[in-house]
Amino acid sequence: MTLFDIVYNPLETPLVKAAKKAGAKIIPGSEMLLYQAMKQFELFTGISPNADDILKTRERLFQTLTNR
Incomplete structure (x- = not known):
């Protein structure tokens, strides 16, 4: 089972927590937003951003913001 939560x-969210408990793979809204932004950047500039670097930066940012 996979949950896409926008x-x-x-x-x-409570839905994400329940889905995790049930063993689902979670695709969070923040990740979908980043992939959309990366594609828009590529369409406007012709430059393909490095998805791994951006996702790692997002994770560090969220850890800092949530004090995890």
């Missing part, structure tokens, strides 16, 4: 805030 909510950006909070990071873990």
